[in-house]
Amino acid sequence: MTGTIRSTSPQRPDDVVGEWPDAGATGVDGAAGRAREALTGWSSATAFERSRVLGDAAARLAAVADDLAELLVREVGKPITESRAEIARAVAILEFYAQAALDPEGEVLPPSAAGSMLLTRRRPRGVVGLITPWNFPVAIPVWKLAPALAWGNVAVLKPSPESTACALRLAEALDLPAGVLQVVPGGGGAGRAMVEHPGIDAVSFTGSAAVGHDVAKAAAAHGIPAQAEMGGQNPVVVLADADLEAAAVAVASAAMGYAGQKCTAARRVIAVGTAARDLPEALVARVEALKVGDPAASDTVVGPLITSAARDRVAAAVDAARSSGARVLTGGARLDGEGWFYTPALVDGVGADQELAREEVFGPVLAMFAASDLEEAVRMANATRYGLVAAVFTRDLGVALDAATRLEAGLVRINAPTTGVDFHAPFGGDKGSGHGGREQGRAAREFYTTTTTITIAPPF
Ligand code: NAD
Numbered sequence: 001m002t003g004t005i006r007s008t009s010p011q012r013p014d015d016v017v018g019e020w021p022d023a024g025a026t027g028v029d030g031a032a033g034r035a036r037e038a039l040t041g042w043s044s045a046t047a048f049e050r051s052r053v054l055g056d057a058a059a060r061l062a063a064v065a066d067d068l069a070e071l072l073v074r075e076v077g078k079p080i081t082e083s084r085a086e087i088a089r090a091v092a093i094l095e096f097y098a099q100a101a102l103d104p105e106g107e108v109l110p111p112s113a114a115g116s117m118l119l120t121r122r123r124p125r126g127v128v129g130l131i132t133p134w135n136f137p138v139a140i141p142v143w144k145l146a147p148a149l150a151w152g153n154v155a156v157l158k159p160s161p162e163s164t165a166c167a168l169r170l171a172e173a174l175d176l177p178a179g180v181l182q183v184v185p186g187g188g189g190a191g192r193a194m195v196e197h198p199g200i201d202a203v204s205f206t207g208s209a210a211v212g213h214d215v216a217k218a219a220a221a222h223g224i225p226a227q228a229e230m231g232g233q234n235p236v237v238v239l240a241d242a243d244l245e246a247a248a249v250a251v252a253s254a255a256m257g258y259a260g261q262k263c264t265a266a267r268r269v270i271a272v273g274t275a276a277r278d279l280p281e282a283l284v285a286r287v288e289a290l291k292v293g294d295p296a297a298s299d300t301v302v303g304p305l306i307t308s309a310a311r312d313r314v315a316a317a318v319d320a321a322r323s324s325g326a327r328v329l330t331g332g333a334r335l336d337g338e339g340w341f342y343t344p345a346l347v348d349g350v351g352a353d354q355e356l357a358r359e360e361v362f363g364p365v366l367a368m369f370a371a372s373d374l375e376e377a378v379r380m381a382n383a384t385r386y387g388l389v390a391a392v393f394t395r396d397l398g399v400a401l402d403a404a405t406r407l408e409a410g411l412v413r414i415n416a417p418t419t420g421v422d423f424h425a426p427f428g429g430d431k432g433s434g435h436g437g438r439e440q441g442r443a444a445r446e447f448y449t450t451t452t453t454i455t456i457a458p459p460f
Helices: 024-044 047-063 065-076 080-100 139-150 161-174 188-196 209-221 244-260 275-288 308-323 374-382 397-406 441-448
Strands: 004-008 016-021 106-109 117-124 127-131 154-158 181-183 202-206 226-229 234-238 266-272 327-330 345-348 365-371 389-393 411-414 449-456
Touching: 004 161, 016 065, 016 161, 024 117, 024 127, 024 154, 024 181, 024 188, 047 065, 047 080, 047 139, 047 161, 065 080, 065 161, 080 139, 127 139, 127 188, 139 154, 139 161, 139 202, 139 441, 154 188, 161 181, 188 202, 188 209, 202 209, 202 441, 209 226, 234 244, 234 374, 244 266, 244 275, 244 365, 244 389, 266 275, 266 374, 275 327, 275 345, 275 365, 308 327, 308 345, 308 365, 365 374, 374 397, 389 397, 397 411, 441 449
Parallel strands: 127 154, 127 202, 154 181, 202 226, 234 266, 234 389, 266 365, 345 365, 389 411
Antiparallel strands: 004 016, 106 117, 117 449, 327 345
């Protein structure tokens, strides 16, 4: 055991949501051993049995949706409307993989020798380690867990310390067969121990770029597959022919909703031609219309930052831009009183070398830029080491499709906010935002299974 982890409510920091012993490497070791014992039974169960278990788990999760949504609000400060939507999505993901478990599990290919058969068959990796962030404390564990289980793996989940209560409550609600899902509360040390444990066969990570790259390297050194979904520095290109009001609504909510604490949040808006003249005013109005405050209130859009340190990092990035000559058009201040609140900031005139232009600043901050034409806008949009999501606002379909092929991002959204994920479609980033293949939908099967190629020569 390596100390204690403690989770507090970001809107009421005196409210201790829970305290747990940090399981550390010892806890990982015990969980990996129990998972191995459960693997034989789970991986040899029929797909119909696994499908039924996932379907039942979906129903059990739906039954506790209201309680769990309140816990999300309390533990990670996610506004209640979004918290409810996250749990509904997790239920839908479980239902989706309950069906996907029944997909064909291989192919028959033309053999090279007459009379032979050539087959491929998917089989599970084994015991998979899941390392997750705090910002989607239910949906992210579920979008890793459900495909892992559907295709015959068992899982050990190491959630973020800031969302431990949600992870434990989720596991309790799912009530899966013994050893099939275990939650190991702990910090980075427990995560690292998971990647290095000889009883873990594959690791799926979501979190920051710094940790994700470290996880990918450590997994490679241990010879296991790793998937790492990381941060973004997501650009939105707004062309002059776009519906600027609609664009402003979408960009404001994508940048500031949940206090900008989404990997898909809009971080930069690049206005092209005359849009650079008209968009700022529309954006200021839309940002100022977003309600900041208690995440338990149904009309709140912007809750608190997750910790005091997270708010300090955001404030420091805005202050650095300000002292280098950028103008803060609205927001950019800590709210007095309880909780880690920060008013949504729209910043203009940010230098290309500033953190706000280059790095993921995980908070309610949007940097504004101007480009003379689409060429320049695409160049600016791509001038980052990240590549998670990009959006384009235009009425010209040709321009939209052209931009969509040239933007270096795993997801491109046309006339739609950068945020919003379709759980049945491939999801993930390019460049420094993603490693090891896409998550979600049927694309997840690539990571959670391996393929055996089987040759059968006669006689058989
Ligand atoms: P984080 O990287 O600090 O932590 C993520 C997880 O890794 C936690 O469980 C943490 O305890 C664990 N960890 C820390 N150090 C480790 C180590 N050395 N080895 C193994 N595990 C370790 O991220 P966070 O603050 O919890 O989450 C916010 C970040 O997650 C943002 O960068 C955001 O963009 C990203 N994110 C990405 C996606 C996506 O799908 N691309 C989705 C949500 C969040």
